[in-house]
Amino acid sequence: MNLKRYLPILQWLPEYDRRQASSDLLAALMVTVLLIPQSLAYALLAGLPAQVGLYASILPLAFYAVFGTSRTLSVGPVAVISLMTAAALAPLAEAGTEQYIAAAVLLALISGAMLVLMGLFRFGFLANFLSHPVISGFMSASAILIVASQLKHVLGVQASGHNLVELLAALFSGLGDVHGPTLAVGVGVLLFLLFARNGLAALLTRFGVPAGTAGIVTRIAPIFAVVITTLLAWQMDLGDRGISLVGFVPAGLPALGLPSFDPELWQSVMVSALLISVVGFVESISVGQTLAARRRQRIDPDQELIGLGTANLSAGLSGGMPVTGGFSRSVVNFDSGAETPAAGAYAAIGIALATLFLTPMIAYLPKATLAATIIVAVVQLVDFPAMVSTWRYSRSDSGAMLVTFVLTLAHSVELGIIAGVLLSVGMLLYRTSRPHSAVVGRVPGTEHFRNVQRYDVELCPKVTFLRVDESLYFANARFLEERVIELLAGAREMTDLVLVCPGVNHVDASALESLEAINERLGEAGVALHLSEVKGPVMDRLKHSDLLNDLSGRVFLSTFDAWQGLIGDRTPQRMIS
């Protein structure tokens, strides 16, 4: 049972049959065809040689097939993680150098180790730190950054930078050097891909191709662009005409090996590795959940951490870059009929074969082609409608989104995401730090108590009833202290304060200390503190503390008991309306 939890492969492999195998093989073929250009493109985006992207698409897929819980998720390099990888490595080394590659591999390894640890300790909830508006703002900004960073390959100019301002300035100053043939290839591929996305499916169905097949053909369109421009480059010697090609890619499978153990390097990539882990996990799990729900399957988030973690660990041990589950590939996998994670393992074999036999061809692939496929893939991540609808729905969420968006664009992906997380958590803390509370009075002639500001109720100036509608914990403990001191300062005649607690589900150690402080301060001011309607579990907890012994007043079962015990037959002296 437990073994099945940690090795999800045991859930499907024993019953694996020929029908499933043939579905999986077909899906794997489609995914392989899509994954080859994606691996190369995202390696380019990350500033890495092409083979690093390929290596990241072999072992990681196999490991995810063993440890992952999604039946259809396709793991490998993805756009945003590649951008984050580039941003993390930029301060450490020159793109493409040995050091740079070593740092990328180390990043994958550390990120994998972090994910596995988070999974083993069931820390999946950490992904909750990333609110949807923050993710959305981050994704939109990242996509814009990616487009800006790839334009240089389409224009055939030199330009680099790590935020939009730098990138645009560099592109602008390079406009004079635009390389015509490169631009022709880039724009040609762009137009083809845009057509493939918007018109091809309709055209194919008009020619009688089934809708499902047409959809898949549309999605794997990049491979046609890759094949055609590669053949062109080979036949027409485009490299000699100044078009930048991928160039020599070593043939053969990746060598296994441990990455560098330079402690300084480790320290400098820790934060980046954490961010990459969390963003990758969030992206992957939302893809996985979307697909699982369609077939009424479910995925286990903590085990997903382990699945993605082992995938990244294996990337780190086999010269690959950080990976996660990608949306477009997973959809192709799903739509092509993948039934089990074996499809992923077969795709790994496909990429391995490509690495063995296709590298001489890949060398002729124009970078402009890859850049165009990246641009078309990520441009759909820019989600301005989400910004508008979030603005309509909630100003504070919209603020978090905007801050993340602007900082990611204007400064860096890391600052953007960190600021977004801090802002979200800060807003949560702000909201929970002011829980709803109300001074309540008795509805005349009944045993009911209501907010004095909304109802006509009886009050007694000597006894104040304060109802708190929230669990008490460190985020709002101080609020309660302030509220009570405020009441105390405003009611000179008060001799008793009753804390009415029907909404208090939990009292943590901070709140307990606040209650003790309130009890002491009220005592020094000559006011007794009472409690009423304390829930059973809370009361059990409080019995492990000194509060009940030290309490200057009593604990009443009901608020009406407190009213009778403290006010009795004395006629209340005020009536609030």
Add this chain to the structure above:
Amino acid sequence: MNLKRYLPILQWLPEYDRRQASSDLLAALMVTVLLIPQSLAYALLAGLPAQVGLYASILPLAFYAVFGTSRTLSVGPVAVISLMTAAALAPLAEAGTEQYIAAAVLLALISGAMLVLMGLFRFGFLANFLSHPVISGFMSASAILIVASQLKHVLGVQASGHNLVELLAALFSGLGDVHGPTLAVGVGVLLFLLFARNGLAALLTRFGVPAGTAGIVTRIAPIFAVVITTLLAWQMDLGDRGISLVGFVPAGLPALGLPSFDPELWQSVMVSALLISVVGFVESISVGQTLAARRRQRIDPDQELIGLGTANLSAGLSGGMPVTGGFSRSVVNFDSGAETPAAGAYAAIGIALATLFLTPMIAYLPKATLAATIIVAVVQLVDFPAMVSTWRYSRSDSGAMLVTFVLTLAHSVELGIIAGVLLSVGMLLYRTSRPHSAVVGRVPGTEHFRNVQRYDVELCPKVTFLRVDESLYFANARFLEERVIELLAGAREMTDLVLVCPGVNHVDASALESLEAINERLGEAGVALHLSEVKGPVMDRLKHSDLLNDLSGRVFLSTFDAWQGLIGDRTPQRMIS
């Protein structure tokens, strides 16, 4: 009105009378007498020359009198903030050098600016990040560190270090060089102060001194130790006998001036300044609230930020170190009868006079005396009973406390407090990420719905009712998605899911998106999503979104309406008991 809020001095100055003035003057005298040795001692603790402590006790007190809201808080250098100052400055410069002093002054200025900004933007809730267990663990560990760091002055040896291991190792290796005369002074003062704390008050009352006076004499005992050992050192030339004295202190008031504007220095003290601000604020506000409650006064936390902020700003502009409200001084001020913040202003005049006229005497003060006063003052901050009671009450809170305690001792004050904060917020997020939810069924023959796991209720396998007992926001949005997918995977016959929302007070943008995703995923699986018992304000909010349009099912006023609408007269097919 608004002016009075930002200038609390206007609340009391217009009615200030002679009686109040004489009470305030007496209290100021007591505070001055206590503050002179404290200023010197905490400057020593921070690795700063004596005058920096004195300068921090002049303008800051005057500014707090104008902008602060506590009537009795006494602002100035305090032990923990001085320790944090030392820790912040250690990596930047050699203790006591010009650069070191400049950095300390800058730290006060930046910390002051941060506090003022937090006050203006009403960011006082940020102090909620520090839970009581974290503060308690931090204070205990800091006190132990402070004692360890001061032992060298009592022993007359050289020793330095920034965590307990380093400090103890240094002390141990210096044990051979213990300086007898220094040890005699140090231990003598220690014994005297311990006697003053434990036996003096009883002795004095036995001789007919009123209890209040005896209490104050006890509290200002350090000044007797200071005066006596200073006179001894002067008369017996203790400095020539190898006892380390405070030495030359420039006479005269501090010069006003802007600190260094070296951007690199600014950047390297930012985090420290933030931590010092927040810890100082938390310490100060708890002292202020305790004293205010005794007289049924209240303090305004956001204005307190401004009060403490201007105090630190003025410290930074007049060559002083970071300050905050101190416990022992404030209690002396309160017990001596201070009625308004004017007492603080008078104490500022007292320290100014000391700076003008007493520095020739202060030069003879043995450092061992100061170290002994520090040790006796901070040893009471070590709160092992709090650790035990927190352990009894809550294991998770106790864990946060212990981590903070151990990391502060074993690594550094900054790492300790940051780890504590992260752990507290992480635990909050963890707790809120799994809100209570239950599948409910109908209590037969009624309109009531109850948890299927606790009650005998009717169920229909086609329609699932899921009740959520918590507001929905980013921290638990993903949980809801997982819960629904789990239900979906487990109930193949399901055609309708009703989300029962009586406990949902708030739906943020993340949760809204989750609801939309749930709606879509259920739709793809052929299940309609319905809502019931949505609260009015939540419904108003949802009308600004597309959810209600896109919803595959309906919105029912009551759960019973949903039952009738979806199940109607069909007999439910299962009965759970």
